[in-house]
Amino acid sequence: MSDVLATTIAGRPEESGRGEIGRRDFFNAIAAGAFGIAGLGALVVTYRYLLPNALFEPSMNFRAGTPDLYPLDSVTYMPDQQVYIVRTADGFYAVSAVCTHLGCNTQWKPEANLIACPCHGSKFKSDGTKVEGPAPRSLPHFAITLTPDGELLVDKLETIKPGQALRV
């Protein structure tokens, strides 16, 4: 203790010209380093803890029934999946019904031939192309394929470029 006191009173050793780090500074640095590393580690593991590994959310792909359920030039809303199944002369495509602005559910308005968002008034064509804001982007298209037993299969995890219609 008297050494520490003497060091404190006489100033730091490096200031006294010996060019060495003092015992107190050494231990302070060790302690700060140890607490710093432990604190950082605690933050990282806490952050990781808060990110769930298993989600009990609805499946991101779904079967939409056989193609003959959808008449030519029709837009069909799948309320449980928030997807439009659109059939044109080119074939089938699946358009997201979730507005690209803030995630509201859009609605198909057959009388106006438009997809409209009730929250902030964005408008889209039936192929998802943006007509009017505030939505920043057009509605994305999801991958749509035919299962071996002849049903439409939509995968919401995979977005594809518009214009790639599924011919049946």
Next chain:
Amino acid sequence: MTTEEMLNRLRATRAWMSIFRRGPARTNRTRSLAIFGNVFLHLLPVKVREQSLRVRATYYLGTISFFMFVVLTLTGIFLMFYYHPAAPQAYLDMKDLRFVVSNGVFLRNMHRVAAHIMVIAVFWHMFHVFYRGGYRPPHEFNWAIGVVLLLLTLLLSYTGYLLPWDQLAFWAITVGTNILSSAPFVGPQLRYLLLGGNLVGENALLRFYVLHCVILPLLAALLIAVHFWRIRKDGGLTVGESNERDK
């Protein structure tokens, strides 16, 4: 024996002295000690200028905000006795509180109305303090604490919004968290962290419940304590000097 004598005898007992650690508050010194020696009162100033007690000085807006916080804490605790933060039980519990539980609708509405009043009072308090110049030295630290308290008030309001688990709640939180995810770089990850998933589901409800009932109120209570204590440390309310300047 008169009441005064009885009180004096009580104050002289060992039990009284062990709790209050002072005699009757008759002198300035013992009155000060009454404040300093009490963990609940030490936040308050020992002396208050008469000017700052006038209604026009503060309109009691800070007091109203704090009182609303107390009302919200008490009604909130009572609501917790009937509410399960799980889907779809949360919605059914909210309906039960309105139609089945005795006085449940009164408590729920009290919680709701007090929340509205608190947001209004906090904003009004801030405007009032701002126009009084309350952000100027030596009050600038307390002003910053107040800004954080405004943020906490709004976050408490927002997290409470999801708990009824109705359509309004679901879409408000969907829209709100999508605003969050538009933050550059970290936005989508923050949204995932806050919701505990990709959509507003059971995890989101539980997370908002914990934030609303534990984390945010504790933070708010802590900062409210600092806010009050700081008024004392900064030499009382701003009203005096502001009024002098006006003359």
